[in-house]
Every structure is written in C-alpha cells, then in structure tokens.
Amino acid sequence: MSRRSDLTRLEDIARRAGVSTMTVSRALRGVEGVSSAKRAEIEEIAKALKYLPNLPAKAMAEANSGLVGISFPTLFNEVFADMLQGMRSVFERQSIATIVSTSDYSTTQELDWAERLVAWRPAGMVLTGSHHADELIGLLSGTGIPVVEIWDWRPDPIDMCVGLDHQDIGLTLGRKLKAAGYRAPGFVGCPEGLDPRAEARLRGLMQAFDQEIPAGRSASRNAFQLGYDGCAELLSSSPDIDLIFGLNDHVAYGAWMHLQSQGINVPAQIGLVGFNDLGLLNVLPVKLTTMRTPREQIGVLAAKAIVARCAGVTSPVRLKLEAEFVQGSTTR
Amino acid sequence: MSRRSDLTRLEDIARRAGVSTMTVSRALRGVEGVSSAKRAEIEEIAKALKYLPNLPAKAMAEANSGLVGISFPTLFNEVFADMLQGMRSVFERQSIATIVSTSDYSTTQELDWAERLVAWRPAGMVLTGSHHADELIGLLSGTGIPVVEIWDWRPDPIDMCVGLDHQDIGLTLGRKLKAAGYRAPGFVGCPEGLDPRAEARLRGLMQAFDQEIPAGRSASRNAFQLGYDGCAELLSSSPDIDLIFGLNDHVAYGAWMHLQSQGINVPAQIGLVGFNDLGLLNVLPVKLTTMRTPREQIGVLAAKAIVARCAGVTSPVRLKLEAEFVQGSTTR
DNA sequence: TTGTATGCGTTATCAA
DNA sequence: TTGATAACGCATACAA
Numbered sequence: 001m002s003r004r005s006d007l008t009r010l011e012d013i014a015r016r017a018g019v020s021t022m023t024v025s026r027a028l029r030g031v032e033g034v035s036s037a038k039r040a041e042i043e044e045i046a047k048a049l050k051y052l053p054n055l056p057a058k059a060m061a062e063a064n065s066g067l068v069g070i071s072f073p074t075l076f077n078e079v080f081a082d083m084l085q086g087m088r089s090v091f092e093r094q095s096i097a098t099i100v101s102t103s104d105y106s107t108t109q110e111l112d113w114a115e116r117l118v119a120w121r122p123a124g125m126v127l128t129g130s131h132h133a134d135e136l137i138g139l140l141s142g143t144g145i146p147v148v149e150i151w152d153w154r155p156d157p158i159d160m161c162v163g164l165d166h167q168d169i170g171l172t173l174g175r176k177l178k179a180a181g182y183r184a185p186g187f188v189g190c191p192e193g194l195d196p197r198a199e200a201r202l203r204g205l206m207q208a209f210d211q212e213i214p215a216g217r218s219a220s221r222n223a224f225q226l227g228y229d230g231c232a233e234l235l236s237s238s239p240d241i242d243l244i245f246g247l248n249d250h251v252a253y254g255a256w257m258h259l260q261s262q263g264i265n266v267p268a269q270i271g272l273v274g275f276n277d278l279g280l281l282n283v284l285p286v287k288l289t290t291m292r293t294p295r296e297q298i299g300v301l302a303a304k305a306i307v308a309r310c311a312g313v314t315s316p317v318r319l320k321l322e323a324e325f326v327q328g329s330t331t332r
Numbered sequence: 333m334s335r336r337s338d339l340t341r342l343e344d345i346a347r348r349a350g351v352s353t354m355t356v357s358r359a360l361r362g363v364e365g366v367s368s369a370k371r372a373e374i375e376e377i378a379k380a381l382k383y384l385p386n387l388p389a390k391a392m393a394e395a396n397s398g399l400v401g402i403s404f405p406t407l408f409n410e411v412f413a414d415m416l417q418g419m420r421s422v423f424e425r426q427s428i429a430t431i432v433s434t435s436d437y438s439t440t441q442e443l444d445w446a447e448r449l450v451a452w453r454p455a456g457m458v459l460t461g462s463h464h465a466d467e468l469i470g471l472l473s474g475t476g477i478p479v480v481e482i483w484d485w486r487p488d489p490i491d492m493c494v495g496l497d498h499q500d501i502g503l504t505l506g507r508k509l510k511a512a513g514y515r516a517p518g519f520v521g522c523p524e525g526l527d528p529r530a531e532a533r534l535r536g537l538m539q540a541f542d543q544e545i546p547a548g549r550s551a552s553r554n555a556f557q558l559g560y561d562g563c564a565e566l567l568s569s570s571p572d573i574d575l576i577f578g579l580n581d582h583v584a585y586g587a588w589m590h591l592q593s594q595g596i597n598v599p600a601q602i603g604l605v606g607f608n609d610l611g612l613l614n615v616l617p618v619k620l621t622t623m624r625t626p627r628e629q630i631g632v633l634a635a636k637a638i639v640a641r642c643a644g645v646t647s648p649v650r651l652k653l654e655a656e657f658v659q660g661s662t663t664r
Numbered sequence: 665t666t667g668t669a670t671g672c673g674t675t676a677t678c679a680a
Numbered sequence: 681t682t683g684a685t686a687a688c689g690c691a692t693a694c695a696a
Contacts, residue, residue: 004395004687004688004689005395005453005475005688006474007475009689009690010689010690011689011690019666019667020666020667020668021667021689021690021691022666022667022668022690022691022692023665023666023667025690025691026665026666026691029691033665033666034665034666035665035666038665038666050471052447052450052451053451053689053690054392054451054453054688054689054690055397055451055452055453056388056389056391056392056397056452056453056688056689056690057388057392057672057688057689057690057691058689058690058691059388059391059392059672059690060386060388060389060391060392060672060673060674060688060689060690060691061671061672061689061690061691061692062672062690062691062692063336063337063672063673065387065388067431075407075413075416075417076410076413076417078408081407081408084407085407085408088434095448097431097448097449097452098431098432099399099429099430099431100430100432102420115384116427116429117429118339118384119384119385119386119387120387120388120429121337121386121387121388139382142338143337143339222611225611257616257617261617279554279556279557284589285589285592285593336671336672336673337672341673341674342673342674343673351682351683352682352683352684353673353674353675353683354674354675354676354682354683354684355681355682355683357673357674357675358675358681358682361675365681365682366681366682367681367682370681370682385673385674386672386673386674388672388673388674389672389673389674389675389688390673390674390675391674391688392672392673392674392675392688392689392690393673393674393675393676393687393688394674394675394676394688395688395689
C-alpha cells in the first residue's frame with residue numbers, strides 16, 4: 001500500500017502557481033497577507049486540481065480535529081432526533097462534522113465512547129443529561145475540550161449546559177392538573193433508573209399530588225406498546241384513578257389507544273397527559289394535553305455554545321429553557 | 333494557544349520504559365516483534381499514563397482516518413435508524429467511529445457531504461439509495477475508498493451494494509393482492525421525485541394492476557399526518573376504491589386512523605396495506621398487512637462489507653435481500 | 665507580502 | 681527483537 005495518496009496537496013498547487021506552500025495555505029484559508037491577484041490565481045488552480053484539504057493533517061498540525069462528538073441515549077426517539085437536527089443546522093453551516101453515538105442509557109457506554117472521541121482531539125462534545133460515569137470528569141479535565149450537557153438543566157454542569165429543569169416542569173404540570181380538579185393520578189411507563197429526566201418529572205408530579213413515586217417499567221424501544229400494555233395494567237391495579245400521566249407522548253398515545261379499545265371516555269371518565277408535544281400527535285382524533293419542549297432550540301443553542309467557545313468566547317453557558325403547557329382535549 | 337497538547341504521547345511512554353517510540357508503537361498496536369516482557373511493561377505504563385492514541389496523527393501517517401461516513405436521507409424515519417443501528421453494532425466492535433449525515437433527499441446535499449467526508453480520508457462510506465449527483469462518481473474514483481450503497485439494490489453499483497429491489501417487491505405485493513381479489517387500488521403518500529425507492533415500489537404495484545402511476549404528495553416529516561389527510565383526499569376523489577396502499581407503515585397508520593374516524597370497516601369495505609413492518613404497529617388494534625424489510629440486517633451486512641474490504645478482501649459485494657409478505661387483518 | 669525552517673504524533677522502512 | 685531516520689500534509693513562528 002502506497003503511503004502517499006494521489007489527492008492534490010497544497011504543495012501541488014504551490015508548484016503550479018510558482019509560490020510557496022505557505023502562500024497557498026494562507027490563500028485557501030482566507031488568512032490576511034496574500035495579494036488578491038495571487039489569491040485569485042491560487043483559488044482557481046485549487047479548483048482546477050480539485051483540491052480537498054487533508055483534514056487529518058490539519059487536525060494534527062492544530063492539535064484539534066474540528067470534529068464535534070454528540071452522545072444520545074438513543075436515536076429511536078424523536079426528541080433526540082430533534083435536538084440533533086438543531087445542532088446539525090448550526091454545525092453544517094460551519095462545515096463541522098459530527099461523530100454521533102448512542103449510549104442505550106448506559107453511562108459505561110457513554111464513557112467508552114468519550115474515550116474514543118477524545119482520541120480524535122475534538123473541538124467539542126455534547127452529552128445528553130447530567131448523569132455520567134465518575135471517570136468522565138477525569139477524562140475530560142485538562143483537555144480543554146468544550147463540553148455541553150443538553151436536555152437536562154442543572155446548576156453545576158461539567159462545563160456548559162442547555163436544557164430543562166425536568167422536576168420543575170413536572171411540578172408545574174402536576175399543579176396545573178391538580179388545580180383543574182384531578183385527585184387520583186396514575187402513571188404509565190414509569191422509569192426504573194434508566195431515564196433520570198423521566199424520573200425527575202415524575203418526582204415533580206408526585207410532589208404536586210403528595211404521592212409516593214410508583215414502581216413501573218421504563219420506556220423501551222417500543223413506547224407505544226408500553227403505553228398500551230401499561231395502561232391496561234394500571235386500570236386493573238388502580239381502577240379508581242381519574243388521570244393518567246404518560247411518561248411521554250408516545251406512551252400516552254399507546255395508553256389512549258387502549259382507553260379507546262375499552263370504550264373509556266377521555267376526558268369525561270379519565271384524563272390523559274403526555275410530554276413533549278411531538279408531531280405524531282397531529283394524527284390523533286383528539287389533541288393530547290402535554291408539555292411542549294423546545295428540542296430543536298436546545299440543539300441550536302448547544303451547538304452555538306460550542307462554536308462560540310471555539311471562537312474564543314469564554315462565557316459559561318448555563319441555559320434553562322422553559323416548557324409550555326399545551327391544553328388539549330384529553331383533560332378538562 | 334499552545335501547539336502541543338498535554339496528553340500522553342508514545343514518546344512519553346517510551347522515555348518511561350527506556351525504549352524507543354517505535355517499540356511502544358508496535359507494542360500497543362499488537363504488532364509482532366516485541367518481547368512479551370517489554371510488551372507487558374509498556375502496556376502497564378500506557379495505562380498508568382492514561383495514554384489515548386492521537387488518531388489524527390495516526391490517520392495522517394496511514395493516509396486513512398479509519399472513520400466511516402454514512403449518509404441517510406433523514407433520521408426521522410425508523411427505517412434508517414434501524415439500518416444505522418445495524419451498522420453501529422458492527423463498527424463499534426471494531427472501534428470505528430462514524431460520521432453520519434442526512435441529505436434531506438437532496439443529491440446536492442449528499443454531494444456536499446461527500447466532499448467534506450473525503451477530506452477526512454475515510455476508511456469507507458455508506459450511501460443510501462442509488463440516485464446520486466453525477467459529480468459523485470468523479471469525486472470518488474481513484475480514491476480507493478470502499479463505498480456501499482444500501483437500501484436500494486441495483487446490478488451496477490458504484491462499488492458495492494446491499495439492499496432490496498423495490499420495484500420487484502412492489503410487483504410481488506401487488507400480485508399477491510390482485511390474487512386476493514382486489515381490483516381498484518388507491519395510493520396514499522405518493523412520492524413526487526423525492527424518494528426513488530417509494531417510486532420504484534409504486535411502479536411495481538402499478539404494473540401488477542395495469543394502472544397509471546398516480547400523482548401525489550411525498551412523505552414528509554410527519555408521515556402520520558400525510559396518511560390521515562391523504563386518505564381523506566383519496567376517498568373523496570376516488571370513492572370506489574377497494575384497497576389502499578400506504579407509501580409506508582406510518583402513512584398507512586395515518587390512513588387507518590382516518591378510516592376509523594369515518595366509520596369505514598377495514599378490511600370489509602376497504603383493504604389497507606403498508607410497507608416495512610415497523611414496531612410501532614404493535615399498538616394498532618389490528619395487525620396491518622405489510623412487507624417486512626430486513627433493515628438491521630442490511631446495516632450489518634453493509635458494515636461487514638466495509639470492514640472486510642479494509643482487511644484486504646476484494647470481493648465485489650452485491651447483495652439483494654428479500655422482503656417478506658406479512659398477512660395482517662387489514663386485507664382479506 | 666512572501667518564504668524558510670520547524671514541529672505536530674504517528675507509522676513505514678531499513679539497518680543493526 | 682529493537683532502534684534510527686524519514687515521511688505523512690499542514691500550520692506556526694520568524695525572517696526577509
């Protein structure tokens with residue numbers, strides 16, 4: 001295997017233009033200090049030779065690859081896909097490539113990924129949530145890599161954070177529904193240690209209703225199914241509830257399908273509430289009561305925080321965004 | 333900004349171990365030609381010093397970053413997320429990082445991404461479908477980068493391909509339903525040039541029924557909504573249909589919701605067919621008739637093809653996989 | 665405005 | 681089995 005690739009290098013352009021490699025480098029990077037005549041000529045030659053920069057070489061010279069790593073629990077969830085979309089819209093404009101990974105809600109997997117990522121000397125990294133393996137801090141400290149934790153907000157992030165205070169949102173939602181007269185809430189799709197955000201929301205909800213946190217099963221790959229089955233279980237174990245909280249919209253959707261199949265009237269007999277305000281809900285014959293979360297915005301702001309840091313801005317970004325109560329027809 | 337990072341380098345380990353950098357390099361890579369005593373000592377020191385390889389430097393020295401680029405039309409579609417999952421399961425085992433991009437069904441965007449990717453000197457790239465910008469071939473030719481086109485099968489891929497013959501699948505499906513006695517099919521979510529696979533399936537279906545290809549709107553971000561609205565339109569424009577093909581399961585799902593809302597009995601009055609056999613369908617009170625596509629398997633095989641090529645295997649992979657007819661209760 | 669010398673961390677090559 | 685040297689392609693630092 002030959003060591004040199006046959007792709008055009010700065011040196012090839014330099015030879016053709018009769019200048020030094022450095023002049024070409026400066027010209028193509030848009031750095032000051034190149035006469036506009038030379039710059040134009042160099043750009044033309046570069047285009048003719050179909051020059052593509054050697055990014056690994058650039059990364060090595062700069063001790064920074066310019067890559068950004070992003071870790072999500074899963075991509076089988078529109079919530080994370082939305083945040084990813086938001087980040088991409090910013091990163092693409094800057095020609096920043098992203099290395100996306102999924103951790104399956106495992107801090108160990110997240111840590112493994114982080115180690116492999118650091119080996120790439122990334123320009124930044126984005127983590128979902130605020131629960132991480134202990135070793136992660138040690139790994140990151142001293143590297144100077146900008147880190148943004150998203151989705152979760154907390155006062156003392158590793159570096160920066162852009163997200164929601166899920167417990168507070170749960171509390172707000174719970175109070176709203178308590179004020180609407182609901183007294184006996186049930187929960188479908190309760191987390192069991194996998195999803196800390198869902199747990200935090202649940203804590204807030206319970207606080208509003210002065211209840212214990214129920215045990216339950218977590219939202220797995222098929223949240224619809226979980227909602228459907230979970231609703232059936234809930235109705236048989238707690239027949240006197242007057243309100244059902246779904247862990248998220250998907251779960252609530254599944255629960256709604258089950259309530260329909262049982263001929264239970266929503267909201268007359270039982271109220272139903274989701275979380276996130278996902279687009280898929282538009283197809284429900286009824287509008288689900290839920291909380292709208294600014295997912296794409298979170299992605300945009302997180303990406304901008306990293307871009308700004310790379311540009312030298314050192315402000316400590318800690319953004320707590322709000323969720324909006326969406327009154328649907330599944331609650332009174 | 334300091335140029336040298338403060339992370340451990342091979343040289344640091346070499347100094348501590350009293351050997352040369354090359355010996356450390358060989359030892360940590362598992363290359364033959366290092367005494368087991370030295371190897372053990374070096375590995376220990378590397379661990380103590382928390383050595384993480386400098387991958388950009390490695391990439392430059394080898395003229396190959398080891399990264400794999402993957403392009404999808406979108407990630408807001410479980411189909412692509414499934415294929416991604418399959419690829420990841422293979423690449424993660426090999427510690428191969430992936431740069432994933434979405435093209436929004438635009439060959440121009442795909443081309444832009446490909447250019448940026450080639451600049452990374454990737455070990456391979458995966459493209460969705462067989463429709464690409466003309467310039468893409470020129471860009472890739474001579475680079476030696478292994479390319480796999482997935483989802484679509486075709487006899488003459490750029491390099492390798494792993495996918496389905498969508499037209500043939502449409503034909504099979506259409507014949508099956510014609511044999512079941514259906515005569516007047518309608519289509520919801522017809523593509524308009526965006527999704528060539530959907531068009532190919534549609535051609536196959538139409539061929540089975542000897543009909544013209546209908547005009548229509550493509551599946552956008554919210555396929556449920558499209559199915560719901562599209563079904564309404566279809567019923568008013570073609571009241572005498574006896575069968576509805578959804579562009580995919582999501583669309584069919586939306587259509588089903590609309591049929592329910594209109595009190596139309598499925599399959600007694602109208603049959604309904606989807607495509608893909610997605611997990612979300614488990615929550616439907618009825619099992620949808622559809623075609624099951626081996627999405628994760630496609631991903632796994634595509635990734636393995638790239639890994640094999642990197643290992644020196646030169647076999648021309650061209651895999652046509654089959655889809656399986658799933659008889660549900662939405663057709664007779 | 666332009667060029668020269670040097671370094672980035674790793675691997676290939678060849679010599680010992 | 682080990683080491684010295686050169687090279688990968690680009691950017692920084694400094695000189696002209």
